[in-house]
Amino acid sequence: MTLELLAKEASACTACRLHERRRSVVFGEGDAKSPLVLVGEGPGDQEDATGRPFVGRAGRLLDQALIEAGLSREAVYICNTVKCRAADWSSGKPQNRPPAPDETEACRRWLIPQLAAISPQVILCIGAPSAKNLIRPKFAITKERGAAFSCEFARAAIATLHPSYILRCQRPGDDGGFSLLVADIRKAWDLALTLREAVSS
Numbered sequence: 299m300t301l302e303l304l305a306k307e308a309s310a311c312t313a314c315r316l317h318e319r320r321r322s323v324v325f326g327e328g329d330a331k332s333p334l335v336l337v338g339e340g341p342g343d344q345e346d347a348t349g350r351p352f353v354g355r356a357g358r359l360l361d362q363a364l365i366e367a368g369l370s371r372e373a374v375y376i377c378n379t380v381k382c383r384a385a386d387w388s389s390g391k392p393q394n395r396p397p398a399p400d401e402t403e404a405c406r407r408w409l410i411p412q413l414a415a416i417s418p419q420v421i422l423c424i425g426a427p428s429a430k431n432l433i434r435p436k437f438a439i440t441k442e443r444g445a446a447f448s449c450e451f452a453r454a455a456i457a458t459l460h461p462s463y464i465l466r467c468q469r470p471g472d473d474g475g476f477s478l479l480v481a482d483i484r485k486a487w488d489l490a491l492t493l494r495e496a497v498s499s
């Protein structure tokens with residue numbers, strides 16, 4: 299199925315409880331012919347409001363990391379593990395939370411065909427929930443980030459720190475892991491180009 303058709307069908311999805319409070323189904327965007335796909339966790343407030351992935355504070359940090367790695371958003375395709383915002387509403391004010399296992403599982407109905415339609419050389423999993431979903435359930439992000447693993451949905455997958463986590467860790471004199479994010483993006487891109495080259499030669 300084409301990405302356009304998938305996005306259209308996903309926009310009406312009610313397969314898990316996250317549909318109840320969403321404003322947008324944030325399907326994904328970017329270069330569908332890119333050798334590299336970035337898969338984050340899920341939309342936050344800004345993404346839910348605009349329908350676009352990684353446009354809030356974490357997204358701006360990701361943009362900065364892409365630029366420092368010599369890339370731009372336009373060079374890659376960006377999407378998320380779940381397409382609707384996961385938040386805890388019990389206090390009245392929504393608090394973002396990681397997607398629950400059943401929500402992640404439900405949204406594979408979109409993510410897996412989306413990845414199949416793009417057929418990237420490399421997937422860069424942004425944050426632990428994405429790595430656990432696409433590489434291995436027990437993936438240990440702090441120990442295993444930055445290394446290439448085999449993956450069912452691309453020729454290789456690499457995981458990196460989530461920019462929201464980096465923002466929480468940053469202190470004066472401590473970049474919170476931003477340089478690791480830049481290095482992992484660079485590595486994922488270089489590997490994607492090498493693998494693509496090997497296919498075409």
Ligand code: URA
Nearest residue numbers: 338339340341351352
């Ligand atoms: N965090 C994510 O994981 N994805 C987004 O789209 C925005 C913030």
Ligand code: SF4
Nearest residue numbers: 311314317382404405
């Ligand atoms: Fe459907 Fe995914 Fe949204 Fe759940 S998160 S309602 S599975 S699109």
